[in-house]
Amino acid sequence: MRIAKTIAEVRSFIAELRAERSDTASGSIVGFVPTMGYLHEGHASLLRRSRQESGISVLSIFVNPIQFGPNEDLDRYPRSEEADLKLAEREGVDVVFLPSVAEMYPEERRTTVTVTGVTERLCGASRPGHFDGVATVVSKLFNIVKPDQAFFGAKDAQQVAVLQKMVNDLNMDIEIIPCPIIREEDGLALSSRNVYLSEEQRREALVLSRSLRTASLRIESDAAVTPELIMAEVTTAIQESPLAEIDYVDLLTFPNLEPLDEQDGFTKLRASEGSIILALAVKFGSTRLIDNTIMKLKEVPLHV
Amino acid sequence: MRIAKTIAEVRSFIAELRAERSDTASGSIVGFVPTMGYLHEGHASLLRRSRQESGISVLSIFVNPIQFGPNEDLDRYPRSEEADLKLAEREGVDVVFLPSVAEMYPEERRTTVTVTGVTERLCGASRPGHFDGVATVVSKLFNIVKPDQAFFGAKDAQQVAVLQKMVNDLNMDIEIIPCPIIREEDGLALSSRNVYLSEEQRREALVLSRSLRTASLRIESDAAVTPELIMAEVTTAIQESPLAEIDYVDLLTFPNLEPLDEQDGFTKLRASEGSIILALAVKFGSTRLIDNTIMKLKEVPLHV
Structure with a gap:
């Protein structure tokens, strides 16, 4: 070398x-x-x-x-x-x-x-x-x-x-x-900045990957769910962690990073198998962590 | 090809x-x-x-x-x-x-x-x-x-x-x-836009190369001349052409294109053999022409 x-x-x-x-x-x-x-x-x-x-x-x-x-x-x-x-x-x-x-x-x-x-x-x-x-x-x-x-x-x-x-x-x-994102076994996305986290912050930071995972499962399985609902749920989940301070939670098209049509929500994107990104940035103390999930949307059968 | x-x-x-x-x-x-x-x-x-x-x-x-x-x-x-x-x-x-x-x-x-x-x-x-x-x-x-x-x-x-x-x-x-700039025999700098010029505009446009030439000879030979004087002379020469409308006449260091020190004028640049550009843009009707001369400055003996 x-x-x-x-x-x-x-x-x-x-x-x-x-x-x-x-x-x-x-x-x-x-x-x-x-x-x-x-x-x-x-x-x-x-x-x-x-x-x-x-x-x-x-x-x-x-x-x-x-x-x-x-x-x-x-x-x-x-x-x-x-x-x-x-x-x-x-x-x-x-x-x-x-x-x-x-x-x-x-x-x-x-x-x-x-x-x-x-x-x-x-x-x-x-x-x-x-x-x-x-x-x-x-x-x-x-x-x-x-x-x-x-x-x-x-x-x-x-x-x-x-x-x-x-x-x-x-x-x-x-x-x-x-x-692909590489994660610790417990889900935390690897980052050079993780070294700044206290033990308690490190534990609470798991809310990021957990809330992304919950949201993506919901989007995959629930035909009725809307982008607003997803964003509200992720936000609420993170706010339950007392050490977390949200910088942003956002749901956009990928890779153009444009907001979804409010009226339409996921409907057209499901029909065209378009991709979205659910992304967040959250501070724990002075350490700012980011994480995201990118999904290709599919139609969900209404009665499973 | x-x-x-x-x-x-x-x-x-x-x-x-x-x-x-x-x-x-x-x-x-x-x-x-x-x-x-x-x-x-x-x-x-x-x-x-x-x-x-x-x-x-x-x-x-x-x-x-x-x-x-x-x-x-x-x-x-x-x-x-x-x-x-x-x-x-x-x-x-x-x-x-x-x-x-x-x-x-x-x-x-x-x-x-x-x-x-x-x-x-x-x-x-x-x-x-x-x-x-x-x-x-x-x-x-x-x-x-x-x-x-x-x-x-x-x-x-x-x-x-x-x-x-x-x-x-x-x-x-x-x-x-x-x-280097390539010129017609009479001095006009070649440009694809010259084709727009009327015969009269074409004739008057010679003021550009002529005034640059006069100015550069003066800078080369006259130790007392100042940038302000040079700019004033070029401007006056161009304004004598009734069809010319000045966009700019400027004298700057080259290649950084910074204004010369007003107090100092050419003095330090002559001592350090620095380069200047005297550049202009002038409209003849709707045709905008540019021309310039780049010079490496030298000391001028005071009594020649």
């Missing part, structure tokens, strides 16, 4: 590997997993997927300052380079790109990649500027690594929708591959 | 040529000249440069709607596909990319590349949104063609500054190569 600290290094490592491995069919396909480090089994699942599908597997670890708001947790975002490199080695990563902030932003940055529409709700609404920072840094990383495929976790579902739209709109020749 | 109407075609033509020509040193280097067509000798000079420096020479012709304002000349922008293809053939172009608007913008576009700072003055001030449209379409074209080098005319000096900043900020692995 090679470790690159500079853009020039990562480019030359990847070029060498492409040349060495160009004789096999998938040998010179570059798979890329961009992360902010503090890697957990969610990231490991992305790296395994990249290892399976690409001849060259590249991981980047960069806590990107421009995607954090002024009152967010940039300064205390958890880091653990040594453990990250061990995990990367274990998952067969070929090249780790570990740039400094000065390497990524050497001069006053004047260029921003902005995606509208899909950024208006959910985290886009509660974290202004966040997705500009994400789209801009991912554009940079894509231009540096030049991957054929890039793997992202579905926990950041809005991020996947934003990047897919960006790649389509700007004709980037890169396949965005969303991968 | 191959002509591609779709993104898939242009990618496959370039990939074939890269494979065929990979045995020579410069053979698989892709040079790119993006244009809006109605090609003249200014474009031809870019294509010749691309032919000299790159093994594969790609031209795009696309009148990009998103860089025109609502009251600008998109609908009447001149076109002449047949003549353009002849000129391209003559200049040894390998691949012409001639996409439709639907090919470039197949769905509702939500992604914009924005460059601030260098876009605040000159055409950026008088054509709001113009450089967002330019940066966005050039990003798309770069992602489609994947050139190693891209050639742009210095007549659009602010465009060159914007694209250079975009390429640096987003780590695009592409060299931006600015090429």
Whole structure:
């Protein structure tokens, strides 16, 4: 495994590997997993997927300052380079790109990649500027690594929708591959930020995955249920946890992230087998967790 | 010469040529000249440069709607596909990319590349949104063609500054190569829009290059001259033409396009051999022409 600290290094490592491995069919396909480090089994699942599908597997670890708001947790975002490199080695990563902030932003940055529409709700609404920072840094990383495929976790579902739209709109020749959310055995979605939770917060945080699960079972089985009812039930369930403070609970079409027609509710989407996302962001103390479930809707027989 | 109407075609033509020509040193280097067509000798000079420096020479012709304002000349922008293809053939172009608007913008576009700072003055001030449209379409074209080098005319000096900043900020692995302004024998800078000028407007439009030339000679030879004086003289010279209506006359640092220090004038820039641009945009009837001169400043001996 090679470790690159500079853009020039990562480019030359990847070029060498492409040349060495160009004789096999998938040998010179570059798979890329961009992360902010503090890697957990969610990231490991992305790296395994990249290892399976690409001849060259590249991981980047960069806590990107421009995607954090002024009152967010940039300064205390958890880091653990040594453990990250061990995990990367274990998952067969070929090249780790570990740039400094000065390497990524050497001069006053004047260029921003902005995606509208899909950024208006959910985290886009509660974290202004966040997705500009994400789209801009991912554009940079894509231009540096030049991957054929890039793997992202579905926990950041809005991020996947934003990047897919960006790649389509700007004709980037890169396949965005969303991968399933990885959860603890008790249901908590893995997140680098889980490390901030107290034991009690950790216990109460289970309400997120539990309420999503209950809601999706209800949507799958109850033809009469409405989006409003689902949202009300999820909200009530979370509010029963005294430590939870809701940032948002929302139910939107996926991947366009548009509100459902109020009159129509699920009806047309069931008929057309459209997809929805039920997504939430909830604070426990100063730790903000997100979780979601994406479902393809189907007709429900009225009498089961 | 191959002509591609779709993104898939242009990618496959370039990939074939890269494979065929990979045995020579410069053979698989892709040079790119993006244009809006109605090609003249200014474009031809870019294509010749691309032919000299790159093994594969790609031209795009696309009148990009998103860089025109609502009251600008998109609908009447001149076109002449047949003549353009002849000129391209003559200049040894390998691949012409001639996409439709639907090919470039197949769905509702939500992604914009924005460059601030260098876009605040000159055409950026008088054509709001113009450089967002330019940066966005050039990003798309770069992602489609994947050139190693891209050639742009210095007549659009602010465009060159914007694209250079975009390429640096987003780590695009592409060299931006600015090429000198090409002029008619009488000094008029070549432009596709010159075709709109009446005989009388055409004659009066010579005031642009003439006043730039006078100003640059004065800056080169007169240690006491100030930016204010230069701007006043250029403005007065243009105002003497009854058909000319000034949009802007401005004198800025290059390539950062920042105003000069009012107190200091040219002094520090002369000492450090800094560069300036004297740029103007002037309307003759409904035709808006731009021209500029970029100079590296030098000390002037006080007594010559």
